[in-house]
Amino acid sequence: MTTPNPSQGTLADSIPRTFEALRNHVIERHGMLPKRLAQVAKFALDHPDEMALNTVAELSAAAGVQPSALVRFAQSLGYSGFSELQGVFRSRLRDRWPxxxxxxxxxxxxxxxxxxxxxxxxxxxxxxxxxxxxxxxxISGEAFDAAVSLLARARTIYILGQRRVFPVAAYLSYMFGKLEMQHVLLDNFGSMIDIQAGSMRANDVLLVITFTPYTPVTVEIANQAAARGVPLVAITDSVFSPIASLTGARLEVVESDLGSFRCLTATLTLAMGLAVVSAERRRTVGESPSNS
Amino acid sequence: MTTPNPSQGTLADSIPRTFEALRNHVIERHGMLPKRLAQVAKFALDHPDEMALNTVAELSAAAGVQPSALVRFAQSLGYSGFSELQGVFRSRLRDRWPxxxxxxxxxxxxxxxxxxxxxxxxxxxxxxxxxxxxxxxxISGEAFDAAVSLLARARTIYILGQRRVFPVAAYLSYMFGKLEMQHVLLDNFGSMIDIQAGSMRANDVLLVITFTPYTPVTVEIANQAAARGVPLVAITDSVFSPIASLTGARLEVVESDLGSFRCLTATLTLAMGLAVVSAERRRTVGESPSNS
DNA sequence: AAAATTATGAAACAACAATTCCATTTAAAT
DNA sequence: ATTTAAATGGAATTGTTGTTTCATAATTTT
The missing domain is CATH 1.20.5 (Single alpha-helices involved in coiled-coils or other helix-helix interfaces)
Known part of the structure; x- marks a missing residue:
């Protein structure tokens, strides 16, 4: 791609920006470090969590070193100071995932x-x-399970997601169709969503997706459904969502956003999982939709 | 001011020491918090990682609040100040791992x-x-660039994606709208896609998304567009796609699938990138849409 | 072995962060 | 409508942090 062979070279060593790079860098030259700096290096690699969260004073005490030794260690690696070094440890803490x-x-x-x-x-x-x-x-296992069993038992699944999350709703509709699960996509064509939602019954399920800023019509329909005894499965982005109080099963997704745009990938993946597992459950457990 | 010593509590409510306790505590009394404090509460629970690592100034900026509001929030929960509250978020970060x-x-x-x-x-x-x-x-840099510059130059962007990839088309429509780029979503309502696509001109662009099995109507419309000299930007899953021969810029996405379901995450992410970068390019480079 | 260089410890310093204070606005109660 | 209380924004303040400095100690080099 763009970068043919960026690192590896012994020349012009750039300062390590990731924990992995830092680790290798330090291990490599651990032997040729002065005593106190080597001590700091060992401590840093042995206690990366502390390095990320504590202050220079605390760390120096824990490592049995002077505060200045920490700063020197950071500078000897090319950072402007300790804070910059700590940044690497912090990002590790944020991003660590297996x-x-x-x-x-x-x-x-x-x-x-x-x-x-x-x-x-x-x-x-x-x-x-x-x-x-x-x-x-x-997503806790219990919440996911609760959602799945509600969906598996439902006669008809009503899917409600407007505006930003409408693509998720559309995808769910496609999947439920392929999985041969009876469903209705509440797309609000011709502003007739109340008509579309009018046939919901207590043995159906309303699968509602809503993120900030919560689309009013979504909240309204969800409330109506709850009032009529229709079980709710909610995918939302906050515990403060206006439908939080009335859901049967609530799944909270935290999407990171880039610029001002929240991405939908996690939500989409969750939706996929929900649909597939629900369909499986309905077949294997033989939970046929309840008919009243 | 609220309470220097926490004697206002209903009963022996101690200050939450774990994130879970804090979370429940906040959720419980979120409704009866003043506006700004509620805003802080929401931000804190929605961005726990940031809360753990960033400074009051950074957080207040991110939450759209004054620094003092964060301190007040912490104090209203019974902590001595923000730092003590932050400690809870930090310990959460430490303990998340196991x-x-x-x-x-x-x-x-x-x-x-x-x-x-x-x-x-x-x-x-x-x-x-x-x-x-x-x-x-x-995705090669050149292909992406080519696609971006076509989209940035277009007067109107016509978005075409049916069936499985319709969610991607819908999302693109949402994004282009937010980015204030003129566009038309060819959704084939009432089977009137030919009418919808009828107004395409040579200074427009057709952004077409199509995966196996290729929806006939998609192929057909793409061919008509090409015949009329409309530039194409294609997101597809194979070099053998039936529209491969007629595209101006082609982006190939390889989605893995699980079971019989192909996921859309990579496609969606690519779409997001395309939209944002195109909008940026149009603004910065000043590439105003060409008018005939 | 003496000189030069490098490393180290301790304290002084400058920068910044969290906190407090107060004037102003907003909401509630009379 | 008027008064009272609560909430908020913004600047001043205080405390802490990271950094620098410099004298001393330990190495290395000549």
């Missing part, structure tokens, strides 16, 4: 120069991956 | 087991990430 870490740093390296537009694509990919990595954390 | 690792290894081991449904979600996440990781490799 296995994919190396992949991410690879992406970061490959898109090092912000000059050309393809690197922007790299940033988008990075953001999307970060969203995805957080998804399993933010 | 159960996360456990969960992931579980995911990796149970590659085939349908036992726990949340692990299925993990597999979906993994699949999506795989798609994303491949994206920067498969």
């Amino acid at each position: 296995d994919y870490q190396e992949r991410l740093t690879k992406i970061q390296n490959e898109t090092g120069g912000d000059a050309d537009s393809s690197s922007v694509l790299g940033r988008f990919v990075e953001t999307s991956m970060r969203s995805l990595a957080r998804l399993p954390e933010s | 159960d996360y690792q456990e969960r992931l290894t579980k995911i990796q081991n149970e590659t085939g087991g349908d036992a726990d449904s949340s692990s299925v979600l993990g597999r979906f996440v993994e699949t999506s990430m795989r798609s994303l990781a491949r994206l920067p490799e498969s």
